[in-house]
Every structure is written in C-alpha cells, then in structure tokens.
Amino acid sequence: MASSSNVSVTSFYTLVAPQVSYAPLSPLAVLPPLALFQIFAPLTINLEHRNYSFWQSQVLPVIRAxxxxxxxxxxxxxxxxxxxxxxxxTDPSEVRQINPCYTF
Structure with a gap:
C-alpha cells in the first residue's frame, strides 16, 4: 500500500546529498604520462618465478602508458x-642531430 506522502527518489537525494564543489585540477593531472612516471620512484622489482604476476602488474601499465x-x-x-x-x-648545410624521438 502506497502512502500519500511519497517522496520521490530524486527529491530525496536532493534534500539529503550535500552540495559538493570541485577544485581545479592539480598540476600533476595535466602532465603527460612520461612526466608522471619520472616524478615517482622508479620500478626496482626484479622478475623472478615467484613474483611474475606482481611484476607484470607494475610493468605493463608503464609500457602501455x-x-x-x-x-x-x-x-x-x-x-x-x-x-x-x-x-x-646563404649557404645551407646539413647538420646531423640526435632524433628527439629516439632519445626516450
């Protein structure tokens, strides 16, 4: 049996949910993946038979990123x-330079 004072779900959450304001993105959020990886400690885990799953979970995201x-x-x-x-x-000359795509 439905009561006559039903409150809709939408109005319930509007009344109960606090108003949330979001801060602007931090400088870390706008850095490219390579810069983020260089900020944090390097991966120092060695691959062994007993830790393959953990090693893979650490290495594959970096490779894909x-x-x-x-x-x-x-x-x-x-x-x-x-x-x-x-x-x-006046006298164009060729100069060999290191390819920036090569230097990772």
Missing part, C-alpha cells in the same frame, strides 16, 4: 638515431 608495446613486440620500427637538419641561410 608510454606506447612502447610495438617496439617490444617488433611491430613498430625504431626511429633513426640521427636526423639530418638543414640550416637555412
């Missing part, structure tokens, strides 16, 4: 170590 799976599996070729950079001017 940095999009390194293709390099490890051989499906994505490594970038060249050096690139030729042409400097403009």
């Amino acid at each position: 940095h999009e390194l799976e293709g390099y490890l599996l051989g499906t994505k070729p490594c970038p060249p170590q050096f690139v030729d950079h042409i400097i403009g001017g």
Whole structure:
C-alpha cells in the first residue's frame, strides 16, 4: 500500500546529498604520462618465478602508458638515431642531430 506522502527518489537525494564543489585540477593531472612516471620512484622489482604476476602488474601499465608495446613486440620500427637538419641561410648545410624521438 502506497502512502500519500511519497517522496520521490530524486527529491530525496536532493534534500539529503550535500552540495559538493570541485577544485581545479592539480598540476600533476595535466602532465603527460612520461612526466608522471619520472616524478615517482622508479620500478626496482626484479622478475623472478615467484613474483611474475606482481611484476607484470607494475610493468605493463608503464609500457602501455608510454606506447612502447610495438617496439617490444617488433611491430613498430625504431626511429633513426640521427636526423639530418638543414640550416637555412646563404649557404645551407646539413647538420646531423640526435632524433628527439629516439632519445626516450
């Protein structure tokens, strides 16, 4: 039997739920994954038979966050170590520079 003073679920939560205000994102939230990983302590666990599951749970997210799976599996070729950079001017010359994509 329904009572005549039914309160809808929506109005109940509106009355009971506190008003929440959200702070702006912290500077850590806008950093790229590589920068976040470099802030925290490096992974120092060695792979052994007894700790494979734990090691995998620590290593795979880092590999995926940095999009390194293709390099490890051989499906994505490594970038060249050096690139030729042409400097403009009256006598343009080629200068070999270290490829920023190569230096991880």
